[in-house]
Amino acid sequence: MNLTTHCVSPEEIMAYLDGDFSASDAEALSSHIDQCEECSELAKQFRAVSQLLSHWEVPFAPAKLEEAVLDAATQSNAGQKLRRPGLFLRASLWTPKQWAFRSIGAFAATLLIVAIFLPFSRHEDITTLEKIEPSSGQSAARARSDVNSEFSNSIVAGVASAGAQRDALAVRQMQPQEMVAAPTPAPAPEPKRVISGTADHAPNAPVPMIARTVSLTIVVKDFSAARFKLDAILAHYQGYAAQLTVNTPENAPRNFQASIRIPAPFLSAATNDLRALGRVENESQSGEEVTQQHADLVARLKTARDTEDRLRAILQQRTGKIEDVLQVEEEIARVRGEIESMEAEQKGLEHRVDFASIDLQLTEEYKAQLNPPSNSASTRMHNAFVAGYRNAANLLFGIVLFFTEYGPTLLIVAAILGIPVFFLWRRYRRMLAKA
Amino acid sequence: MTSFGDRPAIAMTDEQLMIAFAEGKTDAFSELFTRYKQPLFGFFRRRVVELAQAEELTQETFLAVLRASSRYESSALFRTYLYSIAFRILQAHRRKTAFRATFLGATHGDREPAMQSSVLAGAVVREAVGKLSLWDREILMLREFEELSYAEIAELLKLPVNTVRSRLFRARLALHGILAAPAPSSSTTGLTEFEEGI
Numbered sequence: 139m140n141l142t143t144h145c146v147s148p149e150e151i152m153a154y155l156d157g158d159f160s161a162s163d164a165e166a167l168s169s170h171i172d173q174c175e176e177c178s179e180l181a182k183q184f185r186a187v188s189q190l191l192s193h194w195e196v197p198f199a200p201a202k203l204e205e206a207v208l209d210a211a212t213q214s215n216a217g218q219k220l221r222r223p224g225l226f227l228r229a230s231l232w233t234p235k236q237w238a239f240r241s242i243g244a245f246a247a248t249l250l251i252v253a254i255f256l257p258f259s260r261h262e263d264i265t266t267l268e269k270i271e272p273s274s275g276q277s278a279a280r281a282r283s284d285v286n287s288e289f290s291n292s293i294v295a296g297v298a299s300a301g302a303q304r305d306a307l308a309v310r311q312m313q314p315q316e317m318v319a320a321p322t323p324a325p326a327p328e329p330k331r332v333i334s335g336t337a338d339h340a341p342n343a344p345v346p347m348i349a350r351t352v353s354l355t356i357v358v359k360d361f362s363a364a365r366f367k368l369d370a371i372l373a374h375y376q377g378y379a380a381q382l383t384v385n386t387p388e389n390a391p392r393n394f395q396a397s398i399r400i401p402a403p404f405l406s407a408a409t410n411d412l413r414a415l416g417r418v419e420n421e422s423q424s425g426e427e428v429t430q431q432h433a434d435l436v437a438r439l440k441t442a443r444d445t446e447d448r449l450r451a452i453l454q455q456r457t458g459k460i461e462d463v464l465q466v467e468e469e470i471a472r473v474r475g476e477i478e479s480m481e482a483e484q485k486g487l488e489h490r491v492d493f494a495s496i497d498l499q500l501t502e503e504y505k506a507q508l509n510p511p512s513n514s515a516s517t518r519m520h521n522a523f524v525a526g527y528r529n530a531a532n533l534l535f536g537i538v539l540f541f542t543e544y545g546p547t548l549l550i551v552a553a554i555l556g557i558p559v560f561f562l563w564r565r566y567r568r569m570l571a572k573a
Numbered sequence: 574m575t576s577f578g579d580r581p582a583i584a585m586t587d588e589q590l591m592i593a594f595a596e597g598k599t600d601a602f603s604e605l606f607t608r609y610k611q612p613l614f615g616f617f618r619r620r621v622v623e624l625a626q627a628e629e630l631t632q633e634t635f636l637a638v639l640r641a642s643s644r645y646e647s648s649a650l651f652r653t654y655l656y657s658i659a660f661r662i663l664q665a666h667r668r669k670t671a672f673r674a675t676f677l678g679a680t681h682g683d684r685e686p687a688m689q690s691s692v693l694a695g696a697v698v699r700e701a702v703g704k705l706s707l708w709d710r711e712i713l714m715l716r717e718f719e720e721l722s723y724a725e726i727a728e729l730l731k732l733p734v735n736t737v738r739s740r741l742f743r744a745r746l747a748l749h750g751i752l753a754a755p756a757p758s759s760s761t762t763g764l765t766e767f768e769e770g771i
Contacts, residue, residue, distance in 0.1 A: 149742045156716065158723045158738075183749045190752055191717045194698045199614035203628055204606065207635040211594070211602040214639045229665070562675060569671035571707060 146170055148180055155184050347432050347487075348425040350402060350494035352409055358416030361392050361502040368396070368500070371411045375404040377493070391504030399493040412498060419501075432487050439480045446473045587651035595642045602642075606635065609655060616659055616719055621666065630666055634659045653725045656715070660729055701751040709744035712737055 146154075146167055153159045154167045171177045232240070358364040372378060377400035386392040400408040413421075449470045453463065513521070541548075583604065585593070593601035613634060617627035637658050638645075645654070702710055711730065715721045723741070727734040 149738055152742050152745065153723070153738060156723070184745055187745050187749050187752070188717060190698050191702075191713075191748075194619065194695045194702075194718075196615040196618040197624070199610045199631065200628055203614070203632055204610065206632050207606055207610075207639075208599075208603055210636055210639055211599050211606070214642065215594070215597055215599045215602075566671050566675040569674040570667055 146177070148177075151177055151180055152184055155181060346427055347429045347491045348402075348427050349487075349490040350405055350425045351423070351497070352405065352494065353420070353422045353497045354409070354412055354418065355420035355499045355501070356412065356416045357419050357501050357503050359503050361394070361500070364415045364500055365394065367415055368398075368412070368498070371408055372398060372400075374411075375400050375408045377401065377404075377408065380495075389506070391502040393502065394498075394500040396496075396498045396500075398496045398498060400496060402492055402494045405494040405496075409496065412496070415500065416503075428487055428491065432484070432491075435480055435484050435487065439477065439484065442473055442477045442480065446470060446477065449473065588647040591642065591645050591651050592647060595645055602639070605651070609652075612719060613655065613659060616656070617663065619714060619718060620663055626666070630659075630662055634662050637662065649728075650725065652721070653728055656719060656721065656725070657729050697752070701748055704751055705744050705747060708732075709740050709747070712740050713744040713748065716741055 150159065150167065151171065154164060154171075159167065171181050356364075377398055379396050379398045381395075381397040383395040384392070385394070449466055453466050453470070585601075585604070587605060587608065590601040590605050594605070610631075614627060614631045617630045617634075618624065621627050621630065634655070638655060641658075702713065705713065708730070712726055715726045715729065716723075721729065723734050723737050726732075726741075727737045730737070732740075
């Protein structure tokens with residue numbers, strides 16, 4: 139059947155039979171169907187299909203349905219809330235607008251929760267780190283230093299005298315973003331033996347040997363003055379700085395991190411002076427008892443020295459073959475090495491006891507400054523354009539690098555996960571078609 | 574006979590009854606329910622496996638209309654509005670069923686035996702309808718059983734009217750071809766698939 143021989147299309151005949159045809163054309167169509175055998179046959183087919191479909195009957199709706207719905211209608215008009223449908227159903231009744239708003243809302247809420255809890259969890263991590271290693275101030279300082287290493291652009295390393303550091307830092311302060319190496323470190327001043335209980339660490343000494351560590355975070359108003367006061371405190375208590383880091387970013391508060399050593403008896407006084415630099419934001423103290431460790435070391439050292447003496451006596455008093463002499467000398471050299479190693483360890487231990495460690499962090503109380511723009515508008519536009527181009531290039535390059543680095547792994551993961559997901563999805567689609 | 578003002582409820586249009594219900598007249602909804610109880614139940618009964626599910630979905634549709642009654646605007650025919658809610662509820666039910674079958678291994682319960690009179694003819698017709706593609710079947714059923722106009726079907730399924738018409742045409746011809754063809758010797762398989770389909 140085609141339109142060259144018929145003035146109507148088969149679909150129009152169907153629409154006419156369904157009553158979905160304009161009244162003005164219906165009369166002409168009706169007369170055409172009556173006259174045209176082919177169209178009449180088609181109309182019969184459509185009628186036959188409808189008639190056959192009418193055989194598909196359903197039972198009457200159950201009476202309890204009426205009770206339930208009309209009760210709900212009464213409740214609804216009485217202002218009572220009807221029971222909520224299930225999640226699947228509720229979601230299916232949402233409009234696209236509701237879907238969009240709720241999805242955005244859920245996403246924003248997730249971001250907000252992450253933004254709120256992430257800093258707390260990071261803070262807990264740092265606190266935990268300090269709690270786990272309370273006895274090792276250096277380790278904590280080192281860990282913190284690692285964490286902040288990306289932000290710290292100038293490092294003053296090594297052991298230096300307070301005066302030498304002051305000179306070095308006074309010069310380096312003019313160049314905040316550069317790495318600074320301290321001059322050849324001067325030896326730390328020998329702590330006066332007044333400080334001791336720790337001066338003579340006999341194995342049976344009743345005074346416990348404790349290596350003390352203090353951690354201080356202080357917010358100061360005048361950053362420069364605080365720096366000089368710190369130097370004065372170090373000089374006053376004959377302390378020294380093991381490590382100093384100064385960071386002076388633009389339009390952000392300056393900060394200063396130092397790991398300093400103070401003679402142990404002056405720790406309390408020095409800590410008080412440091413607290414006076416500004417507002418203490420965080421403080422923790424810890425002590426590691428090394429008495430037993432020191433006593434063991436002294437005992438081992440004494441034994442080694444006795445051994446050395448005996449070996450020397452053998453060398454002097456006995457005669458023998460040249461091989462025997464050489465063997466004794468070798469043994470003396472080995473024992474001597476051990477003695478020196480243990481002496482160094484003993485000194486280090488005593489030094490840790492004699493000099494308490496303070497991990498100090500000074501942060502400036504930052505006040506934003508209104509600086510007139512230094513560059514012209516065109517220069518700033520140019521710079522912004524260059525920076526924008528560079529950022530875009532970096533981003534693209536980063537994406538390429540990411541996929542180069544992780545692409546093969548992601549492909550493997552996708553292959554491993556993709557196969558079951560594919561089968562599940564296919565099964566779901568099949569079930570959906572069946573449902 | 575229930576009446577609102579000087580007009581009996583039976584003489585009022587669906588839209589007027591819905592507005593009357595929104596204004597607090599519970600009897601208006603009773604009249605609407607009486608008009609659509611059986612068509613809506615039939616809509617679900619022809620599309621879901623179990624009788625109880627059809628009943629539950631019918632009830633859920635009326636409850637959804639009740640919940641949304643305060644927001645109802647008579648810009649569209651109430652019938653279209655009602656079937657669009659019913660269709661969405663049906664789709665949600667299908668998704669839930671498919672999800673359970675996929676991930677929880679839940680399967681359909683026992684199939685409902687053929688119903689009432691004309692058991693044999695009904696089964697043959699259902700089998701034939703089940704062989705149509707999903708959209709063709711849906712359009713055909715909406716036209717034949719729910720008696721929706723082409724425009725209403727198009728609005729319900731978010732399809733152009735011309736697409737609805739051409740698919741309906743295709744579905745009817747296909748159905749006529751299936752029913753006119755000699756019955757296959759093993760119709761059990763087809764029946765099973767179709768029974769799952771509805």
